[in-house]
Amino acid sequence: MSKKFLAICLIVTFFTIFSNSVFAEDLCVPIKSVVYYGNGVGKGVSTYSDAVKSSALLELGYNQHLGDPSLAADYTFKLAFNQSAGRLGDIIEAAKQTFGDNWPTILAGFLLGNDLILRLLPDSVVQNFNDFLTNQAIQELVTPSATSEDVNNHVSSYKSDIGEGKKVILVAHSQGNIFANWSYQRLSASESQYFTIVPVASPESIVRKSLVGHVRFSDDLVILGVQAAKAIAGIPTPLPSNDSDEVDADFLSHGFKEAYLKDSSARSFILYGIETSESLLPDPPMSSGQGTITVTLTWGSNPDLDLHTFEPTGRHVYYASRTGNFGYLDVDDVSSWGPEHYYASCEKISSSPLAIGRYQFGVNYYRGYSPETAKVTIKTPGAEQTITKTLPYSRGSGGNSSPVMFGDVIVSKNPTTGRFDFAIEAR
Amino acid sequence: MYRFFLSTTLLLFTLLFSSSTLFAFTFTLGANTVGTPTSGTVVIDFIDGDGLDNSSATINNLSAPASFFDGTFSEPTPGEFTVDDSGFFSSLYIDLVDIYSGFSFDFDATFSDPGMFGFPDSMVVSLLDEFYFPLFPTSDPTGADALAVMSFMGTDIYELNGFTVSITETNNAPVPEPSTWVLLSIGLIGLFYMRRRKINPVLPIVLLMFFSLPAHAAFENVTANVSIERSPLVYSRTSQTFNSVVKITNISENIINSPMFIVVTNIPETVSVNNAVSLSAEGSPIVSVPVYSEGLAPGQSVEDFIVKFHNPNRVRFTAGFTVMAGRGDLPPNPGTAGNETLQGVDSNGNGVRDDIEIYIDLNYGDQPKVKEGLTQYAHTVQNGIVATNQQDSIQAANAQTRAIECLMYIDPESKASEEIESQAVNTPERFNAWMAHQERLSGQVFPLRSMSEWKASCEFDPEN
Numbered sequence: 001m002s003k004k005f006l007a008i009c010l011i012v013t014f015f016t017i018f019s020n021s022v023f024a025e026d027l028c029v030p031i032k033s034v035v036y037y038g039n040g041v042g043k044g045v046s047t048y049s050d051a052v053k054s055s056a057l058l059e060l061g062y063n064q065h066l067g068d069p070s071l072a073a074d075y076t077f078k079l080a081f082n083q084s085a086g087r088l089g090d091i092i093e094a095a096k097q098t099f100g101d102n103w104p105t106i107l108a109g110f111l112l113g114n115d116l117i118l119r120l121l122p123d124s125v126v127q128n129f130n131d132f133l134t135n136q137a138i139q140e141l142v143t144p145s146a147t148s149e150d151v152n153n154h155v156s157s158y159k160s161d162i163g164e165g166k167k168v169i170l171v172a173h174s175q176g177n178i179f180a181n182w183s184y185q186r187l188s189a190s191e192s193q194y195f196t197i198v199p200v201a202s203p204e205s206i207v208r209k210s211l212v213g214h215v216r217f218s219d220d221l222v223i224l225g226v227q228a229a230k231a232i233a234g235i236p237t238p239l240p241s242n243d244s245d246e247v248d249a250d251f252l253s254h255g256f257k258e259a260y261l262k263d264s265s266a267r268s269f270i271l272y273g274i275e276t277s278e279s280l281l282p283d284p285p286m287s288s289g290q291g292t293i294t295v296t297l298t299w300g301s302n303p304d305l306d307l308h309t310f311e312p313t314g315r316h317v318y319y320a321s322r323t324g325n326f327g328y329l330d331v332d333d334v335s336s337w338g339p340e341h342y343y344a345s346c347e348k349i350s351s352s353p354l355a356i357g358r359y360q361f362g363v364n365y366y367r368g369y370s371p372e373t374a375k376v377t378i379k380t381p382g383a384e385q386t387i388t389k390t391l392p393y394s395r396g397s398g399g400n401s402s403p404v405m406f407g408d409v410i411v412s413k414n415p416t417t418g419r420f421d422f423a424i425e426a427r
Numbered sequence: 428m429y430r431f432f433l434s435t436t437l438l439l440f441t442l443l444f445s446s447s448t449l450f451a452f453t454f455t456l457g458a459n460t461v462g463t464p465t466s467g468t469v470v471i472d473f474i475d476g477d478g479l480d481n482s483s484a485t486i487n488n489l490s491a492p493a494s495f496f497d498g499t500f501s502e503p504t505p506g507e508f509t510v511d512d513s514g515f516f517s518s519l520y521i522d523l524v525d526i527y528s529g530f531s532f533d534f535d536a537t538f539s540d541p542g543m544f545g546f547p548d549s550m551v552v553s554l555l556d557e558f559y560f561p562l563f564p565t566s567d568p569t570g571a572d573a574l575a576v577m578s579f580m581g582t583d584i585y586e587l588n589g590f591t592v593s594i595t596e597t598n599n600a601p602v603p604e605p606s607t608w609v610l611l612s613i614g615l616i617g618l619f620y621m622r623r624r625k626i627n628p629v630l631p632i633v634l635l636m637f638f639s640l641p642a643h644a645a646f647e648n649v650t651a652n653v654s655i656e657r658s659p660l661v662y663s664r665t666s667q668t669f670n671s672v673v674k675i676t677n678i679s680e681n682i683i684n685s686p687m688f689i690v691v692t693n694i695p696e697t698v699s700v701n702n703a704v705s706l707s708a709e710g711s712p713i714v715s716v717p718v719y720s721e722g723l724a725p726g727q728s729v730e731d732f733i734v735k736f737h738n739p740n741r742v743r744f745t746a747g748f749t750v751m752a753g754r755g756d757l758p759p760n761p762g763t764a765g766n767e768t769l770q771g772v773d774s775n776g777n778g779v780r781d782d783i784e785i786y787i788d789l790n791y792g793d794q795p796k797v798k799e800g801l802t803q804y805a806h807t808v809q810n811g812i813v814a815t816n817q818q819d820s821i822q823a824a825n826a827q828t829r830a831i832e833c834l835m836y837i838d839p840e841s842k843a844s845e846e847i848e849s850q851a852v853n854t855p856e857r858f859n860a861w862m863a864h865q866e867r868l869s870g871q872v873f874p875l876r877s878m879s880e881w882k883a884s885c886e887f888d889p890e891n
Contacts, residue, residue: 036872048811048865049848052828055875056835063878076874079828083869088862104858108849116846120701120712122667122737150870157872383825384872419883426818 030290032074033167033278035062036158040174040201040256041084044091044136047111048081054257055079058171058270061261065271075278078384080154084175086145087136098129113258134252138225141175141203142233148182153386155186156377158195160296162187163331163339165286168195169277171270173256174222177202184208194284198273200260205236211280212273215266217245222254243269288331291343293409293422295361296377298338302368305391306332307340307376308403312357312411317342318364318400326355334367349411349420358410362403365391376406380422387426447579448537451597453488454552454575455531459589464525467562468555471519471532473498474660474669475512476546478745481539482579483511484550486519488533495520498741512548515741516662516669526554526562533597538579545745546671547578549659554587559664563587568731569670571663578659645788646688646751652679653723653750660736668701668735675716675750676728683723683752685759686785687716691734692747701735705790713789716750720759720774723752757788766854769813778806786850796837799887804830804844808851811864820867828873833885 039051109117250258317324327344498517561572700712761772810823
């Protein structure tokens with residue numbers, strides 16, 4: 001047994017590394033635009049897998065739309081996830097009453113759209129519970145339980161991408177439009193030139209910025225519900241309908257992947273909307289470099305926080321020593337808000353065996369007068385994370401040798417396949 | 428050919444000679460105490476279990492007037508009702524001003540043995556409230572809270588606190604049935620175990636000839652090694668399902684492995700099995716049989732598990748049962764022990780819970796690439812469920828994104844991952860942990876790989 005077991009272990013190990021890694025040549029392709037998908041509230045509570053699948057289907061659809069893989073290489077796709085679980089308690093209670101002991105799997109089936117499970121239930125039960133969930137979704141859209149604080153990390157990512165010379169196109173579905181409008185207002189005037197929204201099934205009465213209009217089905221029952229509720233409450237109603245669902249695979253005509261990406265005219269609007277937005281947005285000046293690993297530090301009104309990087313060689317990269325063995329501190333800020341920016345270039349990482357290892361990122365609160373909140377956004381191929389910490393007081397240059405550590409990136413390379421693996425560890 | 432002839436002969440024999448006739452019986456519901464006057468409705472359901480026209484009943488001398496009837500019920504002379512099994516489901520409703528005043532009716536009935544096909548036809552008496560939900564819980568093992576079930580196998584009466592239900596002969600007319608039936612029919616009071624239609628061990632061989640079987644390498648057809656007994660169908664107005672209690676006995680000389688499943692064959696498209704765990708490639712519902720780690724030893728039985736049919740169009744059907752069991756390659760069904768912790772039972776230590784591994788194999792065992800992709804996916808879902816901090820959640824989420832990219836590389840239209848994920852959150856604790864995990868992801872950004880990299884997101888080679 002041991003030989004067989006060992007062989008299986010080796011294969012598993014091999015493929016695990018394989019799966020989380022990218023080839024050197026893929027590290028070095030400059031990205032011109034980032035397409036974000038901002039998910040909606042789903043069926044009352046959004047789920048991560050539904051949001052990822054929507055993002056992946058958007059990417060798949062856009063690749064098919066472009067046709068030429070070399071054009072697709074200019075884009076990267078990301079999910080700006082929001083859970084919006086404000087009504088989860090009520091929804092669980094209703095599921096317990098309706099489905100009894102088996103409620104968890106059945107409720108998950110409803111939230112995820114597992115048709116197999118729903119086919120096992122009487123139609124009337126499915127219909128009634130779907131109506132209930134629709135009402136919950138409408139309530140969540142009329143009076144969101146989320147606040148604008150919930151988009152802080154998304155905004156950090158948008159800012160970081162724009163700073164690296166990338167256009168940001170946010171395809172927002174349903175509640176994602178509320179977050180999209182909030183996010184837009186948090187960008188600086190110059191950043192907002194390079195950011196735009198493609199609104200799909202928006203519950204909002206306005207879109208802060210769209211270069212292509214919006215799409216809404218006349219038979220989108222969720223937005224119709226929001227419209228009725230807002231009209232009664234005397235608040236501005238959603239953007240008007242301008243399309244109809246010809247496919248009707250989704251009885252609500254509201255789902256992103258179930259309805260809007262299926263209907264041919266809505267699908268065209270979304271895919272051409274991305275392409276048109278990309279062509280109309282100006283190219284952002286590259287104020288910070290694109291790299292395989294990029295780290296962006298932003299903060300509040302206090303004058304000076306500094307980003308400190310320790311490269312695998314032990315090299316300390318900071319404002320007084322801005323060139324490292326593999327990366328650069330290319331943006332240093334001493335006048336509030338940030339950003340400061342470090343990037344490790346793909347050429348350096350892929351050419352030197354010494355570049356493999358642990359990159360550590362920390363922040364020193366250099367000068368200021370009150371506790372300050374620092375946000376560090378770390379981006380690698382396949383993983384990205386924003387880490388927030390509050391630093392109590394400024395330490396001057398005395399803190400340079402012992403910054404508060406925020407997170408690490410571990411770079412490894414598989415000797416057999418030549419593929420690179422990146423993992424982020426928050427601290 | 429010879430076997431077919433033999434079986435057909437057996438079938439005809441069964442159909443011709445296994446009916447039973449109950450002449451002149453009285454059903455009585457009596458209160459043991461005087462309660463607060465409460466209105467209620469007695470309903471008499473006549474259910475066709477086998478899809479054949481071979482059972483009927485006459486009901487008269489109702490102690491309260493009938494208020495409504497449907498299906499094949501008719502009232503040829505005032506106060507006398509007839510019903511037969513030419514329709515799937517027929518009901519006679521009698522509203523009672525006060526259930527504590529008692530209720531009774533007389534009936535004659537003929538029930539046929541369904542042979543190896545279907546369920547026994549049945550007549551079921553229940554006590555309902557104004558919304559036609561059961562007024563009280565009873566000891567009915569189907570969970571439908573019926574008071575009494577009559578079929579060719581005899582009569583079963585279920586305990587109801589504060590009341591006595593009885594079915595007695597109204598005269599001395601001879602009953603053409605074995606002595607056990609006579610014993611049971613005299614002054615039946617209290618709880619009797621539901622007896623089930625026992626399928627002759629020879630007969631399942633015929634099933635092999637009539638129905639195509641789902642092909643799963645990890646499972647084998649063990650129908651010939653077991654006897655299957657099914658109770659008559661009872662309608663649960665709460666779950667809107669027709670329920671049968673099933674007993675399976677190992678009549679072979681070898682242990683039958685867990686996991687074990689029943690494949691319900693030959694049902695119309697509009698009929699579904701409410702508690703199925705999956706559908707076979709041919710669309711036949713598959714029900715999990717509660718046989719756990721040690722398997723089913725020779726002579727041993729597994730009983731009291733329920734198969735629930737949903738039949739909104741009330742069509743008649745003749746359901747066949749095929750029993751499948753693991754060949755030994757899969758871990759055994761962990762049963763409730765698998766649901767006690769978030770981690771569950773992973774007896775072969777491959778990172779995927781045994782219940783999920785069985786589910787994947789049962790449903791996708793014949794699609795090797797999808798099976799591998801779903802196994803990778805299940806692993807990431809489980810990592811999300813057991814995550815306790817944001818770091819672990821984000822790592823699980825990124826791995827889940829890789830698994831989705833991999834599955835979309837294999838088949839962008841597939842909805843299999845949704846099935847696996849809902850099965851993975853099958854307890855309140857797992858559901859809550861799953862939601863808490865996603866809350867830790869809220870507000871973060873998750874990059875997808877370019878499509879040219881999706882193939883590399885598989886932890887296996889999806890091409891070979």
